[in-house]
Amino acid sequence: MTQLLDQNTTAQCPHNKRVSCSNCRLSSLCLPISLELNELDQIDEVILRNQPLHKGDYLYRIGDPFTSVYAVRAGCVKSVHNSEEGEEQITGFYLPGEILGMDGLTDDYHANFAIALETSSICEIPFQKLEILSHKIPSLQRHFFQLMSREITKDQKLISLLSKGSAEQRIAALLLSLSARHQKRQLSGTEFNLPMSRTDIGNYLGLTIETVSRVFGRLQKENIISTDRRLVTLLNIDQLRTIATS
Amino acid sequence: MTQLLDQNTTAQCPHNKRVSCSNCRLSSLCLPISLELNELDQIDEVILRNQPLHKGDYLYRIGDPFTSVYAVRAGCVKSVHNSEEGEEQITGFYLPGEILGMDGLTDDYHANFAIALETSSICEIPFQKLEILSHKIPSLQRHFFQLMSREITKDQKLISLLSKGSAEQRIAALLLSLSARHQKRQLSGTEFNLPMSRTDIGNYLGLTIETVSRVFGRLQKENIISTDRRLVTLLNIDQLRTIATS
DNA sequence: CGATTGTTTGAGGCCAGTCAAAGTTAGTGG
DNA sequence: CCACTAACTTTGACTGGCCTCAAACAATCG
Numbered sequence: 001m002t003q004l005l006d007q008n009t010t011a012q013c014p015h016n017k018r019v020s021c022s023n024c025r026l027s028s029l030c031l032p033i034s035l036e037l038n039e040l041d042q043i044d045e046v047i048l049r050n051q052p053l054h055k056g057d058y059l060y061r062i063g064d065p066f067t068s069v070y071a072v073r074a075g076c077v078k079s080v081h082n083s084e085e086g087e088e089q090i091t092g093f094y095l096p097g098e099i100l101g102m103d104g105l106t107d108d109y110h111a112n113f114a115i116a117l118e119t120s121s122i123c124e125i126p127f128q129k130l131e132i133l134s135h136k137i138p139s140l141q142r143h144f145f146q147l148m149s150r151e152i153t154k155d156q157k158l159i160s161l162l163s164k165g166s167a168e169q170r171i172a173a174l175l176l177s178l179s180a181r182h183q184k185r186q187l188s189g190t191e192f193n194l195p196m197s198r199t200d201i202g203n204y205l206g207l208t209i210e211t212v213s214r215v216f217g218r219l220q221k222e223n224i225i226s227t228d229r230r231l232v233t234l235l236n237i238d239q240l241r242t243i244a245t246s
Numbered sequence: 247m248t249q250l251l252d253q254n255t256t257a258q259c260p261h262n263k264r265v266s267c268s269n270c271r272l273s274s275l276c277l278p279i280s281l282e283l284n285e286l287d288q289i290d291e292v293i294l295r296n297q298p299l300h301k302g303d304y305l306y307r308i309g310d311p312f313t314s315v316y317a318v319r320a321g322c323v324k325s326v327h328n329s330e331e332g333e334e335q336i337t338g339f340y341l342p343g344e345i346l347g348m349d350g351l352t353d354d355y356h357a358n359f360a361i362a363l364e365t366s367s368i369c370e371i372p373f374q375k376l377e378i379l380s381h382k383i384p385s386l387q388r389h390f391f392q393l394m395s396r397e398i399t400k401d402q403k404l405i406s407l408l409s410k411g412s413a414e415q416r417i418a419a420l421l422l423s424l425s426a427r428h429q430k431r432q433l434s435g436t437e438f439n440l441p442m443s444r445t446d447i448g449n450y451l452g453l454t455i456e457t458v459s460r461v462f463g464r465l466q467k468e469n470i471i472s473t474d475r476r477l478v479t480l481l482n483i484d485q486l487r488t489i490a491t492s
Numbered sequence: 493c494g495a496t497t498g499t500t501t502g503a504g505g506c507c508a509g510t511c512a513a514a515g516t517t518a519g520t521g522g
Numbered sequence: 523c524c525a526c527t528a529a530c531t532t533t534g535a536c537t538g539g540c541c542t543c544a545a546a547c548a549a550t551c552g
Contacts, residue, residue, distance in 0.1 A: 060391040060465030081402045083368035085491045103402070105395035112402070131388065135381050142377065149351035154402035156327045156349070156358070160335035162408040163452030167508065198531065211508055213532055229517080229531095245330045413540070444499065454541060459500055475499095475549080 019073075020044050029097030029184065030071045032122075032143040039137050046133065048124040049156045053077075059101075059114035060121060068124045072096050075120025076195035078204075079103070080113040090204040091155065093117070093196060095181050099125075101158025102148050117195045162206050170205040172244035175225065179234060190237065194230040265319075266290050275343030275430065276317045278367075278389040285383050292379065294370040299323075305347075305360035305368060312350030312364025314370045316389035318342050322441035324450075326359040327351070337401065337452040339363070339442060340425050345371075348394050363441045408452050416451040417461045421471065425480060436483065440476040 021027045021044045022037070031043065048068075052075070053059060059070060062082055070077075079092040079100055091112065094100045104110040105127075134141035141204055170245045183189035194201070202212045219225045224240055227234045234240060267273045268283075277289065277306045294314075298321070299305060305316060308328055316323075318340045325338040327344055330362045337358065340346045350356040351373075381389035400401045407419055429435035440447070444462075465471045470486055480486060 034278045081406055083406040083491075085402070085409065085410075087406070087410050089402070089409055091402045091405055102395055103399055105391050106399050107392075131384070131391075134387065135384070138377070138381070141380065141387065145351050145377075145390070145394070146353075148391070148398065149348055151398050152394065152401060153349055153352050153357045155398060156335070156337045157329070157403060158405055159335070159337055159401060159408060160327055160329040162405060163335055163449075164329065164331075164333050197529095203409075207511060209531075210510085210533085214508090217532080443497095454500085455499075456542085457540060460540095463500075 002188070019049055021047065024073070026071075026073065026097040030099055032139045034139050035137070039140075040134060042137075046126055046129040047144055048126070048225075049073075050122060050124055051198070053116035053120045053122060055116055055118050057116045059116065060104075060110045061113050064104075064110045066108050066110055066127065068126045069101040069104075069130070070114070071099045071123040071125065073121040073123055076192075077114050077120055077122070078116040078117055078196065080115060081111065082113070086112075088203065090200055091158070093178075093200075093204070095178075095185075095195075096187055097185060098181075100148055102151060117200070165204075167207055167211050167215050168218070168243050169246070170207065171212065171219070172240050173200070174201065174205060175232065175234060175243060176237075176240060176244055179237070190234045192232060193231055265295055265371040267293065270319070272317075272319065272343040272431070276345055278385045280385050283381070285386075288379060288383075289386070294372070295319075296368060296370055299362035299368060300365050301362055301365045303362045305362065306350070307359050308355045308356055310350075310356045312347075312354045312356055312373065314372045315345055315347040315350075315376070317345045317369040317371065319369055321368075322363040323360050323366055323368070324363055324442065324446060326361060327357065328359070334359075334449065336446055337404070339424075339446075339450070341424075341431075341441075343431060344427075345393055350398060363446070368412040387472055389409070413451075413453055413457050413461050414464070414489050415492070416453065417447070417458065417465070418486050420447065420451060421478065421480060422483075422486060422490055425483070436480045438478060440478055 021031060022040055031040070035043070040065075056188075059077055072218050074096055077094045077100060078090050079094065081089045081091045083089060089214075092100070100114060101110070130140075130144070134144065161170055165173065178192065178194070179189040182192050198209045198212050198216075201207075202209045205212070206214075216225070216227055219240075220227060222239075224234075224236045224243070226235055267277060268286055273286075277286070281289070294463075305323055316350050320342055323346060325340065327335045327337045329335060338346065340360075346360060347356070349358050374389070376386075380390065407416055411419065424440070425435040426439060428438050440453045442450075444455045444458050447453075448458045451458070455462075462471070462473055465486075466473060470480075470482045470489070472481055
């Protein structure tokens with residue numbers, strides 16, 4: 001419960017002011033910095049702010065027509081790819097300020113599921129309107145090219161991790177990634193709630209839940225982290241980095 | 247040697263005509279279909295066709311300023327990501343008609359190495375000029391969004407493969423992917439040369455060369471494939487599919 | 493031809509998966 | 523508020539697939 005309150009106070013604006021990009025603390029993460037004020041307003045106008053999703057709700061499904069990309073304003077969303085064998089593979093966790101849904105451009109249908117891991121507020125950005133705006137605002141076109149490029153390099157890091165890393169390395173890398181992304185939002189980089197279950201972590205990192213649990217246990221025994229349910233505290237972040245990059 | 251000749255005859259135009267997009271057999275793969283003739287000429291004008299790369303040559307390196315994306319006209323190029331630990335991870339093989347280099351958009355510097363696996367002809371597409379053209383030709387902007395989106399879904403398939411697949415599944419999936427991509431170029435989908443070494447295959451699929459070799463041996467013993475050095479023949483493509491998706 | 497690089501094959505060990513069961517938490521409705 | 527259930531997590535014993543180490547073999551190139 002406190003978890004949800006934390007998320008909300010982080011992302012929503014005080015005094016119930018109308019939510020807009022210009023007063024959103026996350027805009028520095030999801031929009032280019034170099035926008036003029038009137039450009040910001042133009043973008044603001046096309047963005048839809050729908051009802052919040054609840055845990056387990058789908059933002060979109062495989063096969064849904066691609067119409068929009070989505071920015072997480074609060075909460076957390078996972079992206080789930082379905083292999084030809086029908087097995088599910090989580091390919092990313094999206095935290096506030098991060099943008100997802102760009103998989104759908106390949107052939108105008110989403111290639112992934114997107115599922116809320118907790119109560120989440122989402123900004124919907126209709127892609128056609130974004131494309132048109134991109135013609136008028138060059139820095140916006142560049143920004144979206146960059147977003148997609150970042151998605152590619154993020155996936156490549158995961159590929160490298162899955163290809164070469166031990167169970168310890170994978171989990172250390174995930175914790176460090178979450179830590180860094182929290183810090184970008186001016187939140188604690190050493191103490192945070194995991195929005196995802198052990199099952200999700202295992203699926204994402206290519207490990208079984210038993211292995212995930214054992215690694216958490218070992219890291220705890222060595223006083224590198226401490227965990228209380230989904231609350232994680234990084235006690236020795238340097239050693240965690242050593243593990244991740246050894 | 248025959249290998250190289252094959253590649254050249256495939257990609258270059260007969261009678262030494264000047265190479266241009268309008269007479270390139272691969273343009274249907276790397277450009278949007280809906281271009282007007284004068285639009286095609288505009289694109290053609292910005293594309294640079296440099297000297298061919300030889301085996302082992304770098305197309306770009308990590309840290310190089312990002313200026314262009316590249317289309318493979320003949321040969322094969324691998325993309326190599328460098329993990330924080332300094333370990334190399336191949337994240338893709340690019341065949342004729344395929345485009346690489348879009349990792350560099352993240353922060354204007356390339357995040358990967360690109361290395362020719364054999365003698366390769368490359369079309370260089372300066373990105374700034376492409377961006378400007380994209381403002382004038384909407385279908386081109388959309389096309390490049392799609393290319394990047396495809397790169398993302400390609401990486402996600404690899405993530406799923408590395409996360410869940412056995413050694414057999416990984417190799418079967420790679421062979422099927424190469425087969426499908428050959429067929430797109432009107433080449434045999436059942437008999438082709440592997441442009442990459444066993445070491446490269448192992449690195450790409452997160453396996454050791456010994457395991458790669460053993461799997462090839464097993465598949466051969468079961469008459470699913472036959473290999474003669476780098477020449478692979480898919481004898482039973484259905485069974486290969488069964489293996490890949492089981 | 494020798495040197496180098498790449499590939500195959502074998503023996504043994506280890507890490508993570510599998511199977512099984514107990515323990516814990518969250519959610520539900522009485 | 524508590525009892526009950528379902529879902530999630532932890533722990534243990536065992537197994538197996540892939541890695542490691544090692545050596546022989548094959549191909550390529552100067």
